Amino acid sequence: MLVSVPMTLFDDLLAKRLVILSGKGGVGKSLMGAALATAACGRGKKVLLVEIDAPMEAARYLGKPPVGGRVTEVEPGLFTINLHPQAVMDEYVRHVVKIDLFARRILQSPIYHRFFAAAPGLKELMVLGKVMVLEEERIGFSRRPRYDLVVVDAPATGHGLQFLKVPLAASKAVPVGPVGANARRILALLRDPKRTALCLVAIPEEMAVVEASELYHMASDEVGITSSALLLNGCQERQLDEAEEAEVLRLSAAGAGGPLGGGIRLEAALTAARRHIRRRKLTRFYEARLKRTLPLPIVRLPYLFREEIGPAQVALLAERLSAA
Amino acid sequence: MARRSRDPAEALAAELASRRVLVVCGSGGVGKTTTAAALGLRAALMGRRVLVCTIDPSRRLATSLGLTQLSGKPRALDLRRFAPAKGGAFYAMMLDTKSTFDALVERYAPDDAARKRILGNRFYREISAALAGSHEYMAMEKLLDLSTDDRFDLVVLDTPPTRHALDFLEAPDRLMSFLDTSILRFFLRPYFLAGRLTIRVATQAGAIALKLVDRFLGLDFLRDLSEFFLAFEAMYDGFKERAARVHALLRHEDSAFLLVASPAPAVLGEALYFHRRLADKGMPLVGVIVNRVHPDPAARAARDLRSKPVSVEPELAAHLIRIVRDQQALARAEARSVARLEVDTGERPLLVPEFEADIHDLRDLRAVGEAIFGGLAEAGRSRRVSS
Numbered sequence: 001m002l003v004s005v006p007m008t009l010f011d012d013l014l015a016k017r018l019v020i021l022s023g024k025g026g027v028g029k030s031l032m033g034a035a036l037a038t039a040a041c042g043r044g045k046k047v048l049l050v051e052i053d054a055p056m057e058a059a060r061y062l063g064k065p066p067v068g069g070r071v072t073e074v075e076p077g078l079f080t081i082n083l084h085p086q087a088v089m090d091e092y093v094r095h096v097v098k099i100d101l102f103a104r105r106i107l108q109s110p111i112y113h114r115f116f117a118a119a120p121g122l123k124e125l126m127v128l129g130k131v132m133v134l135e136e137e138r139i140g141f142s143r144r145p146r147y148d149l150v151v152v153d154a155p156a157t158g159h160g161l162q163f164l165k166v167p168l169a170a171s172k173a174v175p176v177g178p179v180g181a182n183a184r185r186i187l188a189l190l191r192d193p194k195r196t197a198l199c200l201v202a203i204p205e206e207m208a209v210v211e212a213s214e215l216y217h218m219a220s221d222e223v224g225i226t227s228s229a230l231l232l233n234g235c236q237e238r239q240l241d242e243a244e245e246a247e248v249l250r251l252s253a254a255g256a257g258g259p260l261g262g263g264i265r266l267e268a269a270l271t272a273a274r275r276h277i278r279r280r281k282l283t284r285f286y287e288a289r290l291k292r293t294l295p296l297p298i299v300r301l302p303y304l305f306r307e308e309i310g311p312a313q314v315a316l317l318a319e320r321l322s323a324a
Numbered sequence: 325m326a327r328r329s330r331d332p333a334e335a336l337a338a339e340l341a342s343r344r345v346l347v348v349c350g351s352g353g354v355g356k357t358t359t360a361a362a363l364g365l366r367a368a369l370m371g372r373r374v375l376v377c378t379i380d381p382s383r384r385l386a387t388s389l390g391l392t393q394l395s396g397k398p399r400a401l402d403l404r405r406f407a408p409a410k411g412g413a414f415y416a417m418m419l420d421t422k423s424t425f426d427a428l429v430e431r432y433a434p435d436d437a438a439r440k441r442i443l444g445n446r447f448y449r450e451i452s453a454a455l456a457g458s459h460e461y462m463a464m465e466k467l468l469d470l471s472t473d474d475r476f477d478l479v480v481l482d483t484p485p486t487r488h489a490l491d492f493l494e495a496p497d498r499l500m501s502f503l504d505t506s507i508l509r510f511f512l513r514p515y516f517l518a519g520r521l522t523i524r525v526a527t528q529a530g531a532i533a534l535k536l537v538d539r540f541l542g543l544d545f546l547r548d549l550s551e552f553f554l555a556f557e558a559m560y561d562g563f564k565e566r567a568a569r570v571h572a573l574l575r576h577e578d579s580a581f582l583l584v585a586s587p588a589p590a591v592l593g594e595a596l597y598f599h600r601r602l603a604d605k606g607m608p609l610v611g612v613i614v615n616r617v618h619p620d621p622a623a624r625a626a627r628d629l630r631s632k633p634v635s636v637e638p639e640l641a642a643h644l645i646r647i648v649r650d651q652q653a654l655a656r657a658e659a660r661s662v663a664r665l666e667v668d669t670g671e672r673p674l675l676v677p678e679f680e681a682d683i684h685d686l687r688d689l690r691a692v693g694e695a696i697f698g699g700l701a702e703a704g705r706s707r708r709v710s711s
Contacts (some may be wrong), residue, residue: 026588028355039363056590206683232518239647244640257631262645264622267631268353269644272651305650306657308589 009229009293009297009324013264014040014149016187017135021231022164022219023201024211027231031309034058034300035154035317042080042318045148048134052127052163054157057082063311071134079147085123085322088130089116106277124166125179125286128186135189140184161215162189164198164223190225195227200296204235204286216294227296229324232287235300248273281301299324332611332674333697339610340367340478343580345471345573346610349483350584351594355615355676358582358683360482362692364414367478371409375470376416377463378482381547386418389596396420398475406690415476423461432562440581442555447548459484461500462568473571500567557652580610585665585673587617587658592665599669613696614662619677637648 013019019036019108021029030051037049037058047072051057057066057080064074069088071081090107096105106112112126116122137146154163168191170183190196198219202212212230219225240248248270257267304313339346340363348360357378363459364376375398398415408414426443433439463481470479523557556563573579581602583596595612602609665673676696683689 024353026586030590033473056593071369090395179446229363239548240640240643244643247640248644249636254634255631260636260641260644264638264645264648266634266644269641269648272648273644275543275621276647279605292488305654308657314470 009052010039010322011196013197013199013228014043015043016149017145018131018150018152019156019197019199019228020152020164020190021199021201022150022161022215022249024208027201027203027208028055029153029201030054030056030058030198031061031314031317032231032233033151034061034314036321037078037080037149037151037303038075038314039063039318039321040151041075042322044077045299046077046146047079048150049078050131050134050150050152051080051082053084054082054153061309061311062322076125080167082128085127088126089122092126092129094148095239105191114175121162121166121169123320124163125183127192128163128167129182132182132186132189142148152280157215159220159257161218168223187223190223193226193228194251196225198225200227200230200234202286202290203233204283206286209286212290227294230294230296230298231321232283232290232298232302233301235283235287236303237283237300238280239276239314240273245273245277248277297324332672336363336611336613336674336699337370339582340581341370341372342578343610344578345467345477346478346577346579347574347579347581348480348584349581351591353583354586356584357482358689358692359582359613359615359676359696360480361416361469362689362696363582364478365479365686366415366693366697367409367480367576368403368412368414369406371517373411373413373475373478374415374478375473375476376414376480376482376491377466377470378418388566396423398470398473401686403686406686412474418461419463419466421462426468427565428462428465428563429559432559434558434581438555438558441551442559442613445548445552445555447552448555464574465566468566468570468573482535486501488524492599497567500564518705574607578610580608582610583612585612585614585615587661589661592661595665596668599671609671612665612669612671613676614665614673615676617658617662618651618654620659621651623655680707 007015013036021036022030023029033049033051037047039109040047049058059065059067059074059080062074062078066082067074067080069084070083071079073079073127091245093106093112094100097106131150131152134147135145135150138144139146151255163274168186171180171187174183192196200212200215202208208211216227219227251266252270256270257265260266285297287300290296299321300319304316306313346363348356348363348450350356360378361376364374366373377398396419398417402414402415403414408553427584433442438496456682460483463484467479470476512687516607581596583595583602585591599609600613662673662675665671674696676692680694
């Protein structure tokens with residue numbers, strides 16, 4: 001290599017074509033997607049954030065209305081789309097069946113809908129196929145990709161793992177024909193560490209951490225995808241130094257109280273501080289466990305003390321990711 | 325409703341004492357599995373014979389119960405050290421989708437040859453467990469089975485982590501539609517019977533669709549698929565009859581639904597939607613539990629009168645005030661969310677505070693039960709609910 005400057009984790013992610021975020025439900029994947037896309041955009045990349053049947057789109061974190069199934073530029077250079085599997089499938093049928101009348105007949109047929117609703121893996125395969133098509137989009141007749149980076153917010157684990165397993169299963173179950181060939185192309189893209197990065201998302205809690213580990217091993221053993229990083233969301237960062245923490249515990253034990261200032265009583269502040277200390281220690285505990293068990297770089301992202309998360313919070317997380 | 329004015333903890337305790345089936349639902353990551361297990365244990369300690377059944381493929385209930393592995397069969401847990409009320413017993417099991425599916429095939433296959441044909445079919449073997457909705461269908465199937473098992477007075481059913489909380493109710497119907505013989509007639513049978521593509525397809529759309537499938541999926545796949553459908557044809561009526569009984573069971577007066585949520589806005593949106601759909605379907609919702617509520621630290625300590633006035637270094641005081649303000653901001657935002665949930669559903673939710681550690685054994689699980697019923701006032705000291 002000619003470059004002697006070591007690549008940071010974030011540079012490494014920026015050099016990919018596809019970043020897939022996966023993890024247990026409720027760990028903030030959608031927010032991580034928005035932050036990662038914002039961070040990449042901040043480095044001058046044209047980014048497409050792909051969500052899959054998201055009930056609440058990441059666009060809301062950027063203060064924008066939902067975009068639905070059409071690629072929309074929500075910020076200069078930042079595009080989002082919320083793929084609805086049924087719509088993707090319909091589009092595929094229209095693409096394959098060139099004659100409009102026939103296509104419409106199929107799309108109106110209840111058989112088609114029943115088949116699509118229950119056929120195993122078909123939704124996942126269609127969605128991944130669409131992701132591949134988006135990744136392959138070029139500007140005009142040039143070879144320049146339309147998007148420098150495609151970020152995919154994958155369905156939660158359980159379903160998330162199925163999502164990644166489908167191309168392999170499909171390529172085995174359907175040995176011939178275009179569906180099988182497409183499944184193999186998708187699989188090749190997912191398995192190519194030069195083009196694709198799988199980022200696990202977790203929070204410092206038992207179940208989320210367990211699922212991240214399971215996902216890491218299953219993705220690697222069963223599908224042949226090696227994860228690139230773990231984004232540890234919701235980390236409580238130290239707000240008191242060691243001496244202060246010791247003082248909090250001493251005051252608590254002594255039953256200290258009285259007015260503290262700002263209309264707050266010391267009793268309340270000590271309760272809050274003890275809670276903070278416990279959460280901070282748990283954060284460190286789970287981080288250490290992840291470090292021990294997974295050979296992955298870990299990016300810590302801070303806990304946000306608000307339920308309404310907007311562009312300012314996304315910018316803060318994006319900044320952390322950029323520095324990773 | 326009269327229930328609305330009652331204390332939600334009291335109301336839930338009454339449900340635990342009287343129902344025979346409790347379906348615990350909610351979106352992923354809200355502590356649904358732990359809640360189901362904790363409520364089951366609570367009911368067992370009250371003297372009922374309880375089975376908790378989880379469908380979750382990531383084996384969360386197993387972790388909550390301190391078991392490394394749950395078998396597909398109910399397994400009794402030792403409650404002696406908790407001194408349960410007389411008659412109380414606690415069983416846990418994890419649904420094994422594949423073996424439940426196999427058992428159904430065993431039960432409804434008309435003869436040995438048909439049974440072998442299905443169990444040996446490549447399509448069935450590879451994907452019966454992955455068939456969209458089969459987790460959900462099998463959960464319902466198992467529920468039906470368990471509800472007639474006289475070892476249990478109460479079955480608590482944890483539901484699969486579907487993207488939308490209600491998917492699991494609709495998935496069985498989707499699976500039944502998929503297996504429906506009319507698909508076969510319209511779509512696959514002509515192919516299978518003739519052994520090749522034929523134009524004798526009932527509708528033009530069906531013919532086009534068939535050609536498409538053939539072109540894009542290949543002949544082998546199509547053959548496996550059509551064999552699968554043909555083999556299922558004989559069993560379809562049996563399946564359908566079971567499905568009808570499941571529908572009846574869920575609407576029975578002894579069955580009830582419990583919704584688990586968290587104060588996160590996305591989760592609350594789902595909870596509201598779910599509430600509406602349950603009402604549409606005529607299924608009784610008997611309670612809403614909101615887990616992981618962050619209490620306002622100032623609200624509680626203000627009542628503590630035993631403390632000694634102490635002055636604190638200004639720098640530490642400033643840091644402490646910031647910590648309190650952070651937690652208060654979160655508590656206020658959550659209180660707004662919960663208020664919205666209460667107004668929109670007309671249900672008074674039971675609020676369970678965020679705990680501080682994870683669930684490792686039955687003792688922890690009992691503590692969760694205490695927190696659920698103790699509400700915000702007492703709990704929050706020991707442990708945190710995890711999903």
